[in-house]
Amino acid sequence: MTANTPAFRTDLPPFARRSTGEWQAADASHFLHPFTDHQALAAQGVRVITRGEGVYVWDSEGHRIFDAMSGLWCVNVGYGQDALVEAATQQMRTLPYYNAFFQTTTPAAAALAERLAALAPAQFGHVFFGSSGSEANDTVVRLVRRYWDLVGQPQRQVIVSRLNAYHGSTLAAASLGGMAAMHRQGGLPLPGIVHIDQPHYWAHRDGAAKGLGRDAFGVVAARWLEEKIAEIGSDRVAAFIGEPVQGAGGVIVPPATYWPEIQRICERHGILLVSDEVVCGFGRTGRWWGCETFGTAPDLMTFAKGVTSGYVPLGGVMVGERIARVLIERGGEFEHGYTYSGHPVACAVALANLDLIEQQGLVQQVRADTGPYLAGRLAELRDHPLVGEVQSCGLMAAIQLCRDPSRGEAFAPETAVGLACRRHCFDLGLVMRAVGDRMIVAPPLITTRAQVDELYGLIRQALDRTHAQARAVGWMEPGGAGSPAA
Ligand code: PXG
Numbered sequence: 001m002t003a004n005t006p007a008f009r010t011d012l013p014p015f016a017r018r019s020t021g022e023w024q025a026a027d028a029s030h031f032l033h034p035f036t037d038h039q040a041l042a043a044q045g046v047r048v049i050t051r052g053e054g055v056y057v058w059d060s061e062g063h064r065i066f067d068a069m070s071g072l073w074c075v076n077v078g079y080g081q082d083a084l085v086e087a088a089t090q091q092m093r094t095l096p097y098y099n100a101f102f103q104t105t106t107p108a109a110a111a112l113a114e115r116l117a118a119l120a121p122a123q124f125g126h127v128f129f130g131s132s133g134s135e136a137n138d139t140v141v142r143l144v145r146r147y148w149d150l151v152g153q154p155q156r157q158v159i160v161s162r163l164n165a166y167h168g169s170t171l172a173a174a175s176l177g178g179m180a181a182m183h184r185q186g187g188l189p190l191p192g193i194v195h196i197d198q199p200h201y202w203a204h205r206d207g208a209a210k211g212l213g214r215d216a217f218g219v220v221a222a223r224w225l226e227e228k229i230a231e232i233g234s235d236r237v238a239a240f241i242g243e244p245v246q247g248a249g250g251v252i253v254p255p256a257t258y259w260p261e262i263q264r265i266c267e268r269h270g271i272l273l274v275s276d277e278v279v280c281g282f283g284r285t286g287r288w289w290g291c292e293t294f295g296t297a298p299d300l301m302t303f304a305k306g307v308t309s310g311y312v313p314l315g316g317v318m319v320g321e322r323i324a325r326v327l328i329e330r331g332g333e334f335e336h337g338y339t340y341s342g343h344p345v346a347c348a349v350a351l352a353n354l355d356l357i358e359q360q361g362l363v364q365q366v367r368a369d370t371g372p373y374l375a376g377r378l379a380e381l382r383d384h385p386l387v388g389e390v391q392s393c394g395l396m397a398a399i400q401l402c403r404d405p406s407r408g409e410a411f412a413p414e415t416a417v418g419l420a421c422r423r424h425c426f427d428l429g430l431v432m433r434a435v436g437d438r439m440i441v442a443p444p445l446i447t448t449r450a451q452v453d454e455l456y457g458l459i460r461q462a463l464d465r466t467h468a469q470a471r472a473v474g475w476m477e478p479g480g481a482g483s484p485a486a
Pocket residue numbers: 072131132133134135137166167168169243247248276277278279304305315
């Protein structure tokens with residue numbers, strides 16, 4: 001890692017003028033982190049990130065880190081974009097907050113609603129704002145049920161989602177999600193939410209995908225929805241929700257046949273289709289929306305993260321005209337909303353962010369240039385002794401680690417080889433996430449070809465170090481868990 005400690009800056013607020021040890025102590029004593037084992041974190045000492053520029057962040061010890069996860073799938077225009085800072089500053093000076101509840105709006109919220117309606121596929125004319133992806137998916141549950149009530153089919157209550165999906169962490173969003181560990185804590189899912197298996201070719205290689213090409217498997221996986229509908233009764237099913245590419249689940253890129261077949265099944269049974277675009281929206285897959293990459297026409301789309309590139313929180317639901325018309329013409333008051341629905345600062349930042357994405361041609365750049373280039377570079381990893389498969393879509397990619405790539409044999413679960421690889425990445429100055437034994441990246445959309453080369457080089461080194469470690473501790477032996485990681 002490059003150590004480059006910036007000079008101590010007296011222009012920073014008092015909380016920013018402390019040492020790493022002081023921040024770690026305050027954090028360990030008082031901050032309950034999301035999805036974190038607190039005892040383990042306190043023992044190890046939290047990493048303090050203090051600034052960012054372009055695709056890099058720096059920690060409090062001055063180490064530069066290539067942020068190949070765009071923060072958490074959100075900093076799509078990269079760090080340090082003054083246009084977004086200016087937009088926030090100007091809006092805060094003019095009107096830092098006003099609500100949208102009592103027959104009022106703000107110029108920023110109205111302008112962003114108009115802009116999103118123009119940017120979204122033709123069936124979308126309206127938007128409902130919240131502050132996060134979780135809130136957006138909670139709104140979906142409310143909207144879907146409200147819609148079926150209003151059209152006289154209140155028995156349509158069941159929403160079908162997928163195992164290993166991630167839709168957020170509030171009660172409804174975590175229920176829509178298919179994360180078993182989340183469901184185990186808190187008695188989820190809520191009634192009326194069910195799950196089918198995911199279109200994960202690699203995971204099904206010895207089962208449903210055995211002997212099938214990717215495309216044939218895609219149709220088989222989509223038909224699991226039809227089987228579930230038959231089991232429940234099609235007159236009781238309200239909606240199907242899915243991420244175009246499952247992100248947090250491990251960048252599971254579905255076969256090209258999957259989504260068109262899902263669309264046909266939803267149409268055949270009159271079921272609403274919801275595309276969770278929280279990760280895939282705003283250019284990540286090389287089109288503005290993931291559903292455009294995969295050829296579906298959803299009735300609802302949820303978004304967050306990339307709408308503001310994470311500079312301030314904003315989320316929402318694009319509402320298709322099939323639903324909006326019913327809601328507006330027959331609905332009366334929709335008893336739902338948040339204090340920060342249409343927050344003017346968030347909306348102003350979103351407008352500046354969309355301007356920047358358009359001015360820099362980032363969506364086109366990902367589609368025609370950096371996305372294919374990343375795919376090409378990562379394909380070079382297929383000969384690596386740890387790599388079972390490589391999948392990518394636009395600027396999101398997965399590298400499946402396995403013990404014996406020629407036979408597709410997984411590591412023994414207790415090896416935690418993914419976490420070992422992640423540690424090597426940090427040592428090399430790279431953020432790459434581990435989802436089990438699957439390593440994933442989603443770098444900012446501003447990433448250049450030269451930075452893709454840099455990323456590739458770091459990943460290769462991390463894999464080499466992981467392989468050396470795996471051999472040294474015996475993880476590569478057939479069936480062997482070897483000794484625990486050092
Ligand atoms: N939908 C999708 C597809 C997401 O990825 C959410 C909804 C929820 O958004 P909020 O803003 O409520 O967090 C997400 C969030 C990970 C990770 O480990 C991913 C997310 C959040 C936290 C961790 O990859 N995605």
